[in-house]
Amino acid sequence: MKTFPFRTPFRTPFRTVALLALLPLVPVLAGCGRSGGLASAGATATASGPVHLWPDRQGAAVPPADPGGAPPEYVQGIPPVPDQNVHAVDPVALVQAELRAHPNADVGADGMPPETAAAIRGCGQEGAERAACPVLTPYYRDLTGNEADELIVGIEFPDKMMSVRVYTADADGRLNRIMATTQTVVSVELAGRDVILRVPSGNNGYELITAWSWDEKQRTMLPTREQIVRVPGNPQTPVGPSPGLVPGTGTSP
Known part of the structure; x- marks a missing residue:
């Protein structure tokens, strides 16, 4: 009688186990090319960095730039405000105090026009029309990050x-x-903590957008970013302010 060596019934050769494990994957792999399955996106474009042209040329020496902003200046003739609350300040009285502190501010090509200075001095006087005052309605916004509002004042000049x-x-x-x-x-x-000015550029149909931001080192607002943009449609049409700003608040309603 022929005999066979004893084997454990639960022991399966490794090759058999590996083959059985791969069988469920065959239908999945077979459907990769069908609709809804995995598909190749093609070859990935090779990334290219900036190329320095004429690397042997010695470039021009660039001196440090002028910060460009006006130096901070304390306003004379205005009493201190409690709790840093600039909402309590009369903007007309503030600008008038600056004129008194600088009596020659309306003299010279770079100063305030004499007619504007005269109109500011007449603001609030008996019989004077409010519309004739060149000091505009103020806005308020925390621009320095000190958790207190700053006061933003606009003064209309001619032209x-x-x-x-x-x-x-x-x-x-x-x-x-x-x-x-x-x-x-x-x-x-106003955008975040920036004051954004849009002014005509030197090219017809384009505007220059300048963002003024608080600089902790200089302790003043500086023009930190500039961008030239094309004006859609009529280049003479002004672009309105950001929607949602409420005069006298500088914040959304």
Whole structure:
């Protein structure tokens, strides 16, 4: 009688186990090319970095740039405000105090036009029309990150020019002017902690957008970003402010 060596009935050779494990995958792999299955996206484009042209050429020496913003200046003739609350400040009285502190501000080509200075001095006087006052309705926004609002003032100049000024109150309540620029302005916007000015560029049909931001080191607002953009449609059509801004608040309703 022929005998066979004893084997454990539960022991399956390794090759048999591997083959059985692969069998359920055969239908899946067979359907990869069908609709809804995996498909190749093609060859991946080779990434290319910037190429430095004429690397042997010695470039021009670039001196450090002027920060470009007006130096901070405390306003004389305005009493300190409690709790850094600039909402309590009368913007007309503030601008009038600056004129008194700088009596020659309306003299010279770079100063305030004499007719604008005269109109500011007449703001609020008996019989004066409010519409004739060139100091516009103020806006408020925390631009410095000190968890207190800053005061944003606009002054209309002739020929669509405008002076945009920003004031903050220090811990002692003293008002400090941290931004002052005069330009031919298309529009002024607030975006986050930035004051955005849109002005005509030197090219027809384009505008220059400048973002003014708080600089902790200089302790003033500086023009930090600039961009030239094409004006859609009529280049003479002003671009309105960002929707949702409420005059006198600088915040969304």
